[in-house]
Amino acid sequence: xxxxxxxxxxxxxxxxVMAGESLHPDRYLYLxxxxxxxxxxxGVAGVLQKFHLLPSTNxxxxxxxxxxxxxxxxxxxxxxxxxxxxxxSLAEHAVRVVPNNYAALDLxxxxxxxxxxxxxxxxxxxxxxxxxxDHLDAYxxxxxxxxxxxxxxxxxxxxxxxxxxxxxxxxxxxxxxxxFTERKNYSAAEQVYIKWARIEPESAQAWSNLGAxxxxxxxxxxxxxxxxxxxxxxxxxxxxxxxxxxxxxRLK
Numbered sequence: 020x021x022x023x024x025x026x027x028x029x030x031x032x033x034x035x036v037m038a039g040e041s042l043h044p045d046r047y048l049y050l051x052x053x054x055x056x057x058x059x060x061x062g063v064a065g066v067l068q069k070f071h072l073l074p075s076t077n078x079x080x081x082x083x084x085x086x087x088x089x090x091x092x093x094x095x096x097x098x099x100x101x102x103x104x105x106x107x108s109l110a111e112h113a114v115r116v117v118p119n120n121y122a123a124l125d126l127x128x129x130x131x132x133x134x135x136x137x138x139x140x141x142x143x144x145x146x147x148x149x150x151x152x153d154h155l156d157a158y159x160x161x162x163x164x165x166x167x168x169x170x171x172x173x174x175x176x177x178x179x180x181x182x183x184x185x186x187x188x189x190x191x192x193x194x195x196x197x198x199f200t201e202r203k204n205y206s207a208a209e210q211v212y213i214k215w216a217r218i219e220p221e222s223a224q225a226w227s228n229l230g231a232x233x234x235x236x237x238x239x240x241x242x243x244x245x246x247x248x249x250x251x252x253x254x255x256x257x258x259x260x261x262x263x264x265x266x267x268x269r270l271k
Contacts, residue, residue, distance in 0.1 A: 106130040114143075121150035125157050128164070137164045153184050159191045171198050187218050196228055205236030216245075223252040227259060234266055242266040 103109055107130035113123035128143030144161035147154055162177035175198055181191040192215045199208035212229035219225055230245030243266035250259035 107134065119150045121147045121154050121157070124150065125154060125160060129160060132160070132164050132167070137167045140164045141168075152180075155185065156181075156188075156190075158184065159188055159194070162191060162194050166194055166198065171202075174198060189215060189219065192218075193228070196232065200228075200232055200235065203235070205232050208232040209236060209238070209241075212245075216248075221252060223249045223256065223259065226252065227262065230262055230266065234262070234269075237269075239266055239269040243270065 101108065107127060110123045110127035110130060113120050114127060117123070124143050124147035128140040128147065131137075131140035131143065141161060141164050144157055144164060147157045148161065151157070158177045158181035162174045162181065165171075165174035165177060174194060178191040178195045178198075181188050182195075185191075192211050196208045196211040196215070199205070199211060209229065209232040212225060212232055215225040216222065216229055226245045226249035230242045230249060233239075233242035233245060243263060246259055246263035246266055250256070250263050253259055
């Protein structure tokens with residue numbers, strides 16, 4: 020029974036049964052380990068009883084020994100649960116154990132940013148970049164945090180570096196386009212959103228942002244075309260239709 024428990028619970032980690040993406044799915048071992056302990060406990064008990072090495076008078080001693088083992092292990096388990104309390108506590112623990120763990124650094128930065136602590140998040144993102152500059156989202160995450168703090172020039176640099184690493188990175192393109200639009204550099208924003216729309220032609224947000232950039236740049240026909248596409252993709256979104264009608268109105 021113990022071996023069956025172990026093998027069934029461990030199945031997701033060996034690739035035969037997939038359960039999401041995991042680089043190191045060691046968490047599955049927690050449940051499967053119960054099977055190993057069943058084998059050990061029942062096996063040892065069976066051997067002791069077979070050779071009459073576990074008379075009933077010694078069960079108090081056996082219980083005391085078990086308690087002496089289980090209580091410290093329970094305390095350690097309680098402490099370990101604190102590590103898994105939330106994403107930030109887990110990521111910070113991983114960084115303490117392996118300081119150059121770029122994935123954990125990036126994860127800690129993301130958790131801090133989502134908690135409204137953008138300034139501290141930037142430090143983690145910078146460390147993640149130092150460890151591995153070609154990490155999938157590090158520069159984009161840094162750019163978003165810088166943008167939130169109003170450090171737009173630095174954010175543009177971060178978004179540009181992200182696009183050097185991954186030219187089709189949507190958040191980097193979105194961040195660039197937003198800052199260009201905010202600075203009234205509508206032609207640059209338009210080019211960014213055109214690229215986004217080409218990458219994700221089914222994204223109503225990409226077409227809507229493109230329509231807005233063209234509208235502010237007084238390119239009424241291009242704006243109407245983009246807003247019409249957004250309205251087609253999201254027919255229940257009244258704002259797209261209103262934007263389309265506004266652009267058409269400028270053509271008259």
